[in-house]
Amino acid sequence: MSHYFSEIFTGGKSLLVGLGVTFKALTSPVVTVQYPREKIDISPNMRGHIDLIKDSESKNGLHRCISCGLCARNCPCSCIVVKGEKQEGVKGKVLKIFTLEFSKCSLCGLCVESCPTSAIDFSDEYELAAFSREAFNFDLLKRVQQGDTK
Amino acid sequence: MDFIVDIIAKYSLVRILISFSLLIAIIMLNAIVMGYLERKICARIQRRWGPMEVGVQGWMQMFLDGVKLLAKQLIVPREANPFLFRMAPLLCFTPVAMAFAVIPFSESFYAMDLNIGLIYLLAMGSLNVFAILIAGWSSNNKYSLFGALRSVAQNVAYEIPILLSLLAVVLVTTSFNFKEIVAYQSGLLSFWMCQPVAFIIFLVAGCAETNRVPFDLPEAESELTAGYFTEYGGFSFGLFAIAEYGNLFIMSSVATTVFLGGWNGPFGLDFYSGPILGVFWFLLKVFILMLIMIWVRWTYPRVRFDQLMNLSWKYLIPFSLVNLLITAFIVKII
Amino acid sequence: MGTLTTRFSTIQDPDEKHKFLLNMGPQHPCTHGVLRIVLEMDGEYAMGIDPILGYGHRMHEKMAECRQWSGFYPNTGRIDYGGAIPYNHGYCALIERMAGIEVPERAEYIRVITVELNRIASHFLGVGAYVIDLGAFTPILYMFDDREDILDALEDITGSRLTYCHHRVGGVSKDIDDLFIKRTRAIIKNIRSRFDMYDRLVTGNIIFQKRTKDVGIIPVEMARRYGATGPVLRGSGLGFDIRKNEPYSVYPEFDFDIPTGENGDAFDRYMVRMLELEQSLRIIEQALDKLPDGPVMAKVKRVKLQPGDCSFSVEAARGMLTYYLVGDGSNVPYKLKIRVPSYSNLSLLEELCKGSLIADLVSAMGSLDLIIPEIDR
Numbered sequence: 001m002s003h004y005f006s007e008i009f010t011g012g013k014s015l016l017v018g019l020g021v022t023f024k025a026l027t028s029p030v031v032t033v034q035y036p037r038e039k040i041d042i043s044p045n046m047r048g049h050i051d052l053i054k055d056s057e058s059k060n061g062l063h064r065c066i067s068c069g070l071c072a073r074n075c076p077c078s079c080i081v082v083k084g085e086k087q088e089g090v091k092g093k094v095l096k097i098f099t100l101e102f103s104k105c106s107l108c109g110l111c112v113e114s115c116p117t118s119a120i121d122f123s124d125e126y127e128l129a130a131f132s133r134e135a136f137n138f139d140l141l142k143r144v145q146q147g148d149t150k
Numbered sequence: 151m152d153f154i155v156d157i158i159a160k161y162s163l164v165r166i167l168i169s170f171s172l173l174i175a176i177i178m179l180n181a182i183v184m185g186y187l188e189r190k191i192c193a194r195i196q197r198r199w200g201p202m203e204v205g206v207q208g209w210m211q212m213f214l215d216g217v218k219l220l221a222k223q224l225i226v227p228r229e230a231n232p233f234l235f236r237m238a239p240l241l242c243f244t245p246v247a248m249a250f251a252v253i254p255f256s257e258s259f260y261a262m263d264l265n266i267g268l269i270y271l272l273a274m275g276s277l278n279v280f281a282i283l284i285a286g287w288s289s290n291n292k293y294s295l296f297g298a299l300r301s302v303a304q305n306v307a308y309e310i311p312i313l314l315s316l317l318a319v320v321l322v323t324t325s326f327n328f329k330e331i332v333a334y335q336s337g338l339l340s341f342w343m344c345q346p347v348a349f350i351i352f353l354v355a356g357c358a359e360t361n362r363v364p365f366d367l368p369e370a371e372s373e374l375t376a377g378y379f380t381e382y383g384g385f386s387f388g389l390f391a392i393a394e395y396g397n398l399f400i401m402s403s404v405a406t407t408v409f410l411g412g413w414n415g416p417f418g419l420d421f422y423s424g425p426i427l428g429v430f431w432f433l434l435k436v437f438i439l440m441l442i443m444i445w446v447r448w449t450y451p452r453v454r455f456d457q458l459m460n461l462s463w464k465y466l467i468p469f470s471l472v473n474l475l476i477t478a479f480i481v482k483i484i
Numbered sequence: 485m486g487t488l489t490t491r492f493s494t495i496q497d498p499d500e501k502h503k504f505l506l507n508m509g510p511q512h513p514c515t516h517g518v519l520r521i522v523l524e525m526d527g528e529y530a531m532g533i534d535p536i537l538g539y540g541h542r543m544h545e546k547m548a549e550c551r552q553w554s555g556f557y558p559n560t561g562r563i564d565y566g567g568a569i570p571y572n573h574g575y576c577a578l579i580e581r582m583a584g585i586e587v588p589e590r591a592e593y594i595r596v597i598t599v600e601l602n603r604i605a606s607h608f609l610g611v612g613a614y615v616i617d618l619g620a621f622t623p624i625l626y627m628f629d630d631r632e633d634i635l636d637a638l639e640d641i642t643g644s645r646l647t648y649c650h651h652r653v654g655g656v657s658k659d660i661d662d663l664f665i666k667r668t669r670a671i672i673k674n675i676r677s678r679f680d681m682y683d684r685l686v687t688g689n690i691i692f693q694k695r696t697k698d699v700g701i702i703p704v705e706m707a708r709r710y711g712a713t714g715p716v717l718r719g720s721g722l723g724f725d726i727r728k729n730e731p732y733s734v735y736p737e738f739d740f741d742i743p744t745g746e747n748g749d750a751f752d753r754y755m756v757r758m759l760e761l762e763q764s765l766r767i768i769e770q771a772l773d774k775l776p777d778g779p780v781m782a783k784v785k786r787v788k789l790q791p792g793d794c795s796f797s798v799e800a801a802r803g804m805l806t807y808y809l810v811g812d813g814s815n816v817p818y819k820l821k822i823r824v825p826s827y828s829n830l831s832l833l834e835e836l837c838k839g840s841l842i843a844d845l846v847s848a849m850g851s852l853d854l855i856i857p858e859i860d861r
Contacts, residue, residue, distance in 0.1 A: 007690075008465065014684075014688045014690045015691075017688065018450065018684065018689050019445065019449055020684070021449075021684050021685040022685070023445070025194075025195050025626070026194050028197065030194070030197050032198045034199060034202055042639075043639045043640045043643075045639070045642075046639060046643055046644070075555075076552075076554070076556065076559075077558075106558040106562075106647075107558075107644060107647075107649070108557065108558035108649040110554065110557075110649075113652075113657060192621075195622055196621070196625040196626075197626075197629065198625070292504065292525075293506075296528070363619060364691055370619065370843070371619070372619060373514065373842055373846050375512060448621060449622060449685075450619075450620060450691050451615065451618035451619045451620040451692050452618060452619025452620075452843075453691055453694065454694070454841065454844070455528065455841065455843060456841070457694055457695075
């Protein structure tokens with residue numbers, strides 16, 4: 001019988017204590033932000049899709065890629081295509097195609113690590129949404145030519 | 151102006167029509183206000199913003215949600231009983247509208263003054279369970295049926311403590327009439343002070359009667375997806391939600407009238423009262439009770455079904471019976 | 485009707501015509517994703533339970549056989565998205581064991597720090613989802629508040645928030661800096677200060693206790709029979725933890741306890757998870773104090789998988805995770821077998837919940853903390 005009453009007492013007390021916790025939360029400030037209008041600063045180390053780094057001091061004045069294709073070979077998802085061409089009067093290959101099929105990419109970062117000239121890096125874009133799959137076939141060479149990279 | 155007053159006084163049908171359309175407007179408005187408050191308070195308890203986009207602090211969100219629900223197609227499942235399936239939301243809504251007729255918002259602001267107002271209101275409140283049973287059965291969905299059956303058992307078990315706790319007050323007032331119950335509390339005395347046990351029992355049982363967390367077993371989301379209204383969409387779902395908030399309002403207004411002194415101002419000060427201020431005090435008390443229920447909802451987990459029954463039969467009913475006995479004894483002596 | 489058949493496709497016995505089948509999932513709020521359970525119900529009692537898997541199957545083990553070992557590495561985090569770093573760690577450690585690569589000490593410490601941070605995040609997710617199963621929606625949001633801090637810190641060093649590919653064969657891809665250390669210490673302090681709040685809001689709550697105590701009792705003998713590991717086994721009272729029993733990495737250098745339960749009920753499993761948070765915090769604290777200087781990446785030449793087999797076990801957030809790899813001398817694994825904890829833990833469910841109320845089934849299943857894609861792989 002004493003168990004019966006003590007349970008009412010302890011149970012009721014625990015319920016009131018719980019209400020106290022939520023009341024404290026009710027009066028404390030909000031921790032979320034209204035996303036599309038406010039944004040939290042993302043970490044500079046965030047791994048977005050890859051981008052060619054713009055480097056005006058490099059040999060071709062645009063990027064450091066030597067079209068070796070290591071990134072494409074190391075990619076687990078085979079989502080990178082790199083093609084270079086021999087050109088008269090230029091030592092080494094000249095980059096012609098550098099595309100990323102982002103819908104396949106798993107953002108592992110193996111390509112960036114394998115690059116011998118550190119020509120590629122992660123971008124900090126995270127708001128990627130589109131209506132078609134083709135929108136995620138990024139032409140990275142075009143992006144660096146147009147100056148869309150960071 | 152006199153002409154209109156004359157018509158209203160002369161033809162009771164006109165009076166009924168006017169008061170019912172007013173009541174339905176109040177029910178809808180109540181659902182909108184409560185829906186908004188629930189979302190907003192839940193959000194703040196969880197340290198979120200809640201609706202913010204439509205209007206200042208998102209105050210128009212519920213209106214737009216209502217419009218959205220109205221615009222949706224009413225889908226009747228193939229295997230369902232179409233007639234009962236369509237009837238259930240209306241059946242759920244009607245008793246709420248009828249119960250609102252006797253709620254005394256203030257001394258002179260009510261649709262109907264019944265001698266047995268309290269009993270009528272509780273009777274209407276428990277009609278709700280038929281609609282839930284019909285909705286659950288006609289959906290032809292096992293989860294819905296579970297929800298419906300749970301609801302019936304729950305309402306049967308919790309009607310008893312509600313009646314017993316109210317009876318303790320009625321023993322003192324010797325009347326079921328709301329006006330007289332409130333008049334009894336016009337001084338300093340309210341019944342929650344001299345009947346605290348009955349008041350707590352009524353609140354707990356009222357929570358269970360209106361299917362609120364922690365007693366929301368008929369719609370237990372993580373177990374039964376959505377319980378009895380799993381198959382409902384569009385405005386038939388909206389009617390269930392409106393009726394749920396309507397029931398909440400009814401339970402809170404019974405608690406206010408019987409235990410908190412209805413439209414009387416606090417501390418029995420006369421100059422607070424009056425027909426308009428009375429409505430204010432009444433609504434204030436009702437909304438405080440409803441806000442407490444929202445607060446409770448976003449704090450506790452759900453009880454299990456046998457525990458729900460245990461609570462009623464092992465705790466609430468014995469306590470309310472003892473309370474009733476003691477009250478009867480004291481009333482007899484005095 | 486689908487092609488999947490269950491043992492209870494129809495109820496045959498005429499004496500049992502009052503029983504009926506209830507299909508729970510694959511879209512049901514309590515099954516956290518894509519688990520489907522067919523229940524043979526007698527009223528509210530589940531008399532027969534038949535979990536049906538395969539709705540989240542992604543052929544991870546086959547994928548491992550089709551590409552170079554390095555190409556499978558990003559997949560490992562996707563197996564258990566709730567606690568991805570132990571999976572990364574296990575795979576890297578497996579390749580290192582096979583190729584005999586020595587990992588720099590600093591890298592091992594960083595690995596332990598990230599693994600334990602991820603374990604805390606995973607336990608917050610598991611416990612929060614469990615409390616949602618019981619009907620309380622608020623605690624998970626408080627837990628996510630803490631979890632978010634951890635994810636932010638992890639994002640700072642790994643670059644992503646859910647499926648980290650931070651560990652590398654031979655070390656880690658990125659060193660941690662003073663900012664991260666400062667941040668992690670702040671997180672530890674913050675989480676410690678919140679334990680009391682969780683106690684008052686969830687653990688002490690009478691309704692929560694009534695819903696979890698004496699529900700889904702797993703005796704030690706039964707847990708061992710099914711090969712259950714992790715908090716499920718420890719909740720039954722057996723303090724088996726790979727970090728202690730089969731030490732790997734630098735775990736022997738840390739002082740921490742293995743919390744165990746007594747009755748093996750859902751409440752004990754919940755408590756084991758909550759107590760493990762504190763133990764993980766202790767490990768991180770010690771690791772930050774002892775953190776040695778040095779490189780974070782060993783010099784790794786091209787790794788060829790030697791002919792022969794090799795296995796490696798780690799303690800993931802949900803229990804013992806074992807990778808078993810058979811190599812044939814090429815770059816591509818001949819066979820990779822992944823032993824995931826949730827699979828064994830789910831196997832318990834049928835014996836555990838036979839004849840219990842549907843509400844108890846939800847409670848017991850939630851306390852197992854299942855990640856369904858991990859089971860399907």
